[in-house]
Amino acid sequence: MGSKDAGSSPAIVLDDERPPPLPPRPSQTIEGGHAVTSVERPQLQSKPTTALSSMNIQTLSFPDGSRGTFSTNADNASTGADRIDVVPEESMRSRGLSMGGSDLDEAMSVMSFAPTLRPPGDLESLLVGDMSKRSPAWALLRAQSSAVQPFETVNSSKMAILTNFEHEFDDIPDVSENWNDEDRLQMWKSKLKHFMILSSAGKPIYSRHGDLGLINSSMGVIQTIISFYEGAKNPLFGFTAGDTRFVIATQGPLYFVAVSRLGESDSQMRAQLDALYMQILSTLTLPTLNSIFANRPSTDLRKPLQGTEMLLSSLADSFTKGSPSSLLGALECLRLRKSQRHSINNAFLKARSEKLLYGLIVAGGRLVSVIRPRRHSLHPSDLQLIFNMLFESGGIKSGGGENWVPLCLPAFNNRGYLYMYVSFLDGQAESEATPQTSADTDKEIAIILISTDKESFFVLQQMRDDVVTELKRKRLLELIKAAAQKGRPTIDEITPGAHISHFLFKSKANVQFCMPSLHRAFDGMVQRRRLMSLYHSLHATVHTKHSHLKVLNCVSEEATSLAWVTPIFELYCVAGPNAPRAAMAQAANKIIQWAKREEERLFIIGGGVF
Known part of the structure; x- marks a missing residue:
């Protein structure tokens, strides 16, 4: 009994796992009562295409690095179409399948009969004919696409950052009936870039936006963070909070802080802080600055620097707007x-x-x-x-x-x-x-x-x-x-017919640079800032520590840009988003040839010596 139960149980399981039979397909009848056959049924207007033609494909690499595939002459192609023509009914029978007429008409498709095992190589698309041809309108748009200027396409995420950039340099009003401290603090936080200077004792010295009374608490927090890391013998150079980058530079008894949401690198912002430090030294000299804090570390430096706030602010604003010279x-x-x-x-x-x-x-x-x-x-x-x-x-x-x-x-x-x-x-x-x-x-x-x-x-x-x-x-x-x-000369005067919209060329030996006049696409303050942000990004990438890049080509939905760095020169150029890389390289070569030919006009070589 036990062995019989043990042997019969698998059979019971198999019966349970077998899927139930499908219900019979209802027959379609007409008023006469007889079934509609496939011959009597109205046929579809379109019929399946079962003839596939094999083609020889040749892949070519272009000088700009792109690739393209091209078919060879049809006369030289193999006659594989005769071999792969498939009759639907015979194909079904060969696979051990059978279908009624109505099932066959409704279920078959082009891909049902496309063979899955093919010899190596590319196949011609199943959709050939008029659908693959480009219309005259497409050809016209394609011809005009290279004329699209940088930043003409709108990137909502990037544009949102610079929405209020034209008000970046507006002064924060004093406390009044219309402006309380909370409103003023909110306006201060909306600024995209800040420069702050404070002493190691926590005394505020300078802030680009807002009076020192408004941001005194913020400076106190920054001084506490810096002092904590200095006490741990691990100086703090920078940190990130959300989309905001903080960069800190310590110069003797002074702390310089740059806060930016403009996407600049640490080295670029540190160079800007060094320039602010040089501006202070141009007023006080280094021995005077050291002696002031040696005698009284808690000295308020605002009195000795009185009158230089305008110089510091104009320098800071040039960095925020974007300065090719400082970059x-x-x-x-x-x-x-x-x-x-x-x-x-x-x-x-x-x-x-x-x-x-x-x-x-x-x-x-x-x-x-x-x-x-x-x-x-x-x-x-x-x-x-x-x-x-x-x-x-x-x-x-x-x-x-x-x-x-x-x-x-x-x-x-x-x-x-x-x-x-x-x-x-x-x-x-x-x-x-x-x-x-x-x-x-x-x-x-x-x-x-x-x-x-x-x-x-x-x-x-x-x-x-x-x-x-x-x-x-x-x-x-x-x-x-x-x-x-x-x-300055226009870009058309320098490279006629080129796709370039703007460039910066630096002669390393002369420590001088040149650039063309700004294209109309960069007339506004926001457009100019976007251009300089792109230059900052290129410069940061090719000058990153341990970077061995000599040529960098960047393509985005807004612009195409190129950076070329050698021991003799640096070239950064910007074009529209549809500019081909080959055209960019050709224009870059023309700019370099022009700069070499005009070197003694563009740059001061030596100057007058006595």
């Missing part, structure tokens, strides 16, 4: 012929005074001429401080046509002062009430004479008069004004 660590020169620049240098040298250390002629923030001692040259960071003081802050221009300014150039000598005589030649600086526009700034011409003697004002003033007289006599001053008013 590349280089200067831009006014484009002039080699012979013309040589004549300007000679006129400068002819009027040189014995008290002169450095002499500069600057037009609209671009260097025209420099004369210097044989074994000395000014560092670009020092020149950027001078240009910021002259053309960005407005402090010197409001003083009239002539100024005598003591300042420290930290990269030259951070322990003492030099004395700078500044004279504007266009007369625009004499009106304090007249607002300065960017167009006016681009045309301003200034002569800068630097000396180590604080009593040499009148000597340098006479030298300035002699230089202007000589420049006017040779009609060189008119030439400088005309070149400044003409502005």
